[in-house]
Structure formats: C-alpha cells, structure tokens
Amino acid sequence: MKADRNQAVKHKGVSYAKWGYIFLIPFFVTYLIFSFVPLISTFYNSFFENYMSGLKHIGPNFVGFENFKTIFNGDLLKYISNTIIIWLMGFIPQIIFSLLLAVWFTDLRLRLKATGFFKTIIYMPNLIMAAAFSMLFYALFSDRGPINNILMNIGFLKEEFRFMTSVWATRGLISGMNFLMWFGNTTIILMSGIMGIDTSLFESAAIDGANSLKIFTKITIPTIRPILIFVFITSMIGGIQMFDIPQILTNGKGTPNRSTMTLIMFLNNHLFSKNYGLAGALSVILFVVTSILSIAVFATMTKGITKKKGGK
Known part of the structure; x- marks a missing residue:
C-alpha cells in the first residue's frame, strides 16, 4: 500500500x-x-569592418580587434564619465527621497490617511513617456520659457539664463527628469520590502528605548538590503542605458560640448551612420562593463549577508 x-x-x-x-x-x-x-550576432559583427561610405557599402571585412581599438582611442572615457555623473546626480537623491517616503508611508504609528492616493500620485510620472517629459522640460527651461520669466519677474535673474548652454544645468535637467520619473517606482519597491518586516521587531526596539533613527539604521536598512541591492543594480543598468531623455533634450548632439553625450547616444550615432562594426564593438564593451559592474556590486553588497549565513 x-x-x-x-x-x-x-x-x-x-x-x-x-x-x-x-x-x-x-x-x-x-x-x-x-x-x-x-x-x-553582435559579438560576431564586432570583428568586421561594415559601414556605408556615401552610397558605397564597405565590407563586411574581418578586421579582428581593430573596431575595439578605434572605440578606445576615441572619446569613450568622456562618454563613460558623462553617463556616470548624470546617473549619480539622479540616483543619489532618488534613493534618499524614496527611502524617506517608503518609511513614512509604512510607519503604522503615523496612521496616515489617503496613502493610496499619494502612492498613485508619486508613481504617475513613471507612466509618462520620456519623450513627452523631455519636450516639457525643454519648453519650460528654454531661453524665453516660463522658468526664466518667473525668475526674472521675482528679481532672481537680471537676464535670461541659457540652461541648455550650461554644462551642469543641462546635466541637472536630465538627472532631474530621471529622478522625477523613477523615484515613485523605487518608493513602491522599497515599501514592499519594509512591509515584509515583522512589526514585532519595531515594537521590541521601541520598548528597549531605540529612537527612530536607530530603528531605521539597525533594523530597516539591514533587513531590506536585498531589495536595495536589486534597486542599485537595476538603476545602474538603467543609467548605463540612458538614452531617450538626453537624446531628445539635446537633439542627439550631447550639448554643450558633448558633456551630456551618453554611451547609448554614442552607440546610436554609429547605428545612424550605419557603421555596424563599431556599433557592435561598442555594444560588446557595454555588455562586458555592465556584467562586471553588476557582479562587483552584487558581490560587495551581499558579502556581509553571506558571512552571516556561513557563521550560522
């Protein structure tokens, strides 16, 4: 049986x-x-010379690592630094603001009302197309746009400030748009992590005399560490792939002085010119860099968790 x-x-x-x-x-x-x-196919094409010269098509001719040498001998490092700077300018305030909102919305002691309404409001920018967002900001911060008019009317500026010709102003606009578009999504993700924490931990800490800051640093942050790792890695990959906002805001030129030219904008230029060999080489470089950074971030941020499990 x-x-x-x-x-x-x-x-x-x-x-x-x-x-x-x-x-x-x-x-x-x-x-x-x-x-x-x-x-x-991308890996394969990266080793070939394949481009258009006027109406004539050159290749595909096998050239080995010549495409990679051409990419590294150009302004690749400049575009990498542009991408990292713009991403960090948007990500740092995003993670801080999202953490504060997530803790605020999930704090049962506050007994906040209409939290569902506020969650919807903060998530709504994520639903707007990046192209629409870029065009809106371009209109708002143009030389004779509403922002310049307001600042001049209140006496803050004596003459129009040309946002699109200032390196840090343009970078600030791009990172600001990324912040507005994604902080709501990050807040929802962090809230899901915090809501999964056993409330008895917070109650025990409060009874033992721990203040809000200590509870946040000693209980909340360590507990949601896997969620933070996920947010950091996905945001970093998204930052490396940043394209639509700076492309539309600067008309694909990365102005001023290519200070807002990101890696994917650089890749798009090769695709637009139909230089498929260089585009393939740059794609491979991006793939390798993203993989290495993701593995490094994951290994670094999970090091403490692995040690704790091993100790048990």
Missing part, C-alpha cells in the same frame, strides 16, 4: 515537472529569438 502511494506521488511529481518545462518553452523560445541570437 505504502509502495503504491510513493509510486503515485513520484508519478505526480514527474507530471508536474513535465508541465513546468512545457510552460517554460515560450520564455526560452522568445529569449532565444530576441535576445540570444542578436547577442551572438
């Missing part, structure tokens, strides 16, 4: 596993067609 039952359970387990693999087939087929094959 017992043997028959074990055999039935085993048969059912094999059946479940089979259906699990069947349901995974669409994902793997989609990944194979739209991700894996293009990835291999």
Whole structure:
C-alpha cells in the first residue's frame, strides 16, 4: 500500500515537472529569438569592418580587434564619465527621497490617511513617456520659457539664463527628469520590502528605548538590503542605458560640448551612420562593463549577508 502511494506521488511529481518545462518553452523560445541570437550576432559583427561610405557599402571585412581599438582611442572615457555623473546626480537623491517616503508611508504609528492616493500620485510620472517629459522640460527651461520669466519677474535673474548652454544645468535637467520619473517606482519597491518586516521587531526596539533613527539604521536598512541591492543594480543598468531623455533634450548632439553625450547616444550615432562594426564593438564593451559592474556590486553588497549565513 505504502509502495503504491510513493509510486503515485513520484508519478505526480514527474507530471508536474513535465508541465513546468512545457510552460517554460515560450520564455526560452522568445529569449532565444530576441535576445540570444542578436547577442551572438553582435559579438560576431564586432570583428568586421561594415559601414556605408556615401552610397558605397564597405565590407563586411574581418578586421579582428581593430573596431575595439578605434572605440578606445576615441572619446569613450568622456562618454563613460558623462553617463556616470548624470546617473549619480539622479540616483543619489532618488534613493534618499524614496527611502524617506517608503518609511513614512509604512510607519503604522503615523496612521496616515489617503496613502493610496499619494502612492498613485508619486508613481504617475513613471507612466509618462520620456519623450513627452523631455519636450516639457525643454519648453519650460528654454531661453524665453516660463522658468526664466518667473525668475526674472521675482528679481532672481537680471537676464535670461541659457540652461541648455550650461554644462551642469543641462546635466541637472536630465538627472532631474530621471529622478522625477523613477523615484515613485523605487518608493513602491522599497515599501514592499519594509512591509515584509515583522512589526514585532519595531515594537521590541521601541520598548528597549531605540529612537527612530536607530530603528531605521539597525533594523530597516539591514533587513531590506536585498531589495536595495536589486534597486542599485537595476538603476545602474538603467543609467548605463540612458538614452531617450538626453537624446531628445539635446537633439542627439550631447550639448554643450558633448558633456551630456551618453554611451547609448554614442552607440546610436554609429547605428545612424550605419557603421555596424563599431556599433557592435561598442555594444560588446557595454555588455562586458555592465556584467562586471553588476557582479562587483552584487558581490560587495551581499558579502556581509553571506558571512552571516556561513557563521550560522
């Protein structure tokens, strides 16, 4: 009897596993067609000379690592620094503001009303297209736009300030738009992590005399550390892939003086000029850099967690 039952359970387990693999087939087929094959194709094309010269098509001719040398001998480091600076200018205030809002919204002692309404409001900018956001900011901060008019009317400025010709003003506008678009999404993610913490931990800490700052630093932050790792890595990848906002705001030129030219804008220039070899080489570099940074960030931020588990 017992043997028959074990055999039935085993048969059912094999059946479940089979259906699990069947349901995974669409994902793997989609990944194979739209991700894996293009990835291999990009690596392949990065070793070939393949571009348009007027109406004449040159290549594809195998050139080895010449495309990579050309990329590194150019202004790649400048575009990397631009991307990092703009990302950090948006991410640092974003994570601080999102953490504060997440803690505020999830604090049961405050008994806040209409939290659902405020959550919806802060998330709404994430639903707006980046192109619309860029055009809005371009109109607001243009030389004769509303912002300049307001600042001049209140006496803060004597003459129009040309935001689009100032390096840090343009970078500030781009990072500000990224902040406005994504802080709501980050707040919701952090809230989900904080709401998963056992409330008895907060109550015990409060009874022991811990103040709000100590509870935040000793309980909240360590507990939601995996969520913070996820937010940091996804934001970093998003920062490396920054394109639409600076592309539209600066008309694809990275003005002033290419100080807002990001890596993907640089890649898009090669695609626009149909220099597929250099575009492939730059794509491979971006892939490698993103992978290394993601692994390094993950290893660094999970180091303490791994040690604690090992100690147990």
